[in-house]
Amino acid sequence: MRPMLNVAIRIARQIGDIILTYYEKQKQYFNDEDYNIVIKNMIFMISRMIIRTLQNTYHQSFNIKYQKELLILQWQKTIWIINPLDGIENFIKKFPHFCTSIVILIKGKTELSLVYDPLRNDLFTAIRGQNTQLNGYKLRCHDKIYNSTLFITVNTNYLINNKYINIMKIFIGKIIILRMCGSIALDLAYLSANKINCYIYDNISHFYYFLAGELLIKESGGLITNLTGHCYYKHSRNILAAHSNILQIFLSKNNIT
Structure with a gap:
């Protein structure tokens, strides 16, 4: 290789x-x-x-x-x-x-x-x-949250959809900073480098755009699921990527059906 x-x-x-x-x-x-x-x-x-x-x-x-x-x-x-x-x-x-x-x-x-x-x-x-x-x-993806500040990168579809509006209730006691940066591969690369804590994307058009960032996340120790925690996210239209501990908090408190 x-x-x-x-x-x-x-x-x-x-x-x-x-x-x-x-x-x-x-x-x-x-x-x-x-x-x-x-x-x-x-x-x-x-x-x-x-x-x-x-x-x-x-x-x-x-x-x-x-x-x-x-x-x-x-x-x-x-x-x-x-x-x-x-x-x-x-x-x-x-x-x-x-x-x-x-x-x-x-x-x-x-x-x-x-x-x-x-x-x-x-x-x-x-x-x-x-x-x-x-x-x-x-690089190693970790779950450290500095100064109780959680950086989450999302896309506009996630915020517009009302059933996902409870994102602010998930991490009570934490400062939530949302980012919509506009570059999928670079956002996922930043997650692998711990520059952001969580990545959420809804209504995916094609997974080819995620392939580069997907391997970066996995080889740095992060995890990727869909918004219900299922590992077959490629058959879904959304992804959730973060360290396993942050994913666990998100999935346990985010009631998505």
Whole structure:
């Protein structure tokens, strides 16, 4: 897996260079049409670079397909799923919270994942059965809550749905800080690094967007379930990720039917 990880890191850093180049040029664009053209040109340039790099490295012809923002390349039983820019809206608004994510599946199992934040030069990596690392240092997800403050990242669907409105009653005596950051892979990477305590997402469109963060969480010692505590969250439309102790508190007090 290590040689494949080295290739993925090289690709991620090249993607990051392209993203930063366009990020610094944004003052030149004034309306939505200009932004759409710029984003399309950037994604097209990134896609060509990825395909060229993989073909030159492995000397194989990949089956290539696009799924919204995702670039999916398959050769035999190996699949690369690359999201060049997770957090496009943040990128457009110059909110510094976006990333590149890369996942490698072999025989249907996630064997390697990578999340790269080009602004902070933070590189999160995970290999199945080993561990999660941030810039080469091992990460472990823990349940420590500093100053009774609990950071929870959610999406808007969770807050709008009234049957989930009791989130504030779950952790009585704790200060609850909710975040809606707009980058799924980077939010999950932050959970593995203990920068947030819990991640909740409701009404999922496709689990491909979660694959990179999923392996980071599991290899750092965190757990992922759906909102009822079931382990088959991929057959649901929502996920709940945190350390096991925080999950236990959430699931025991959150009466979801």
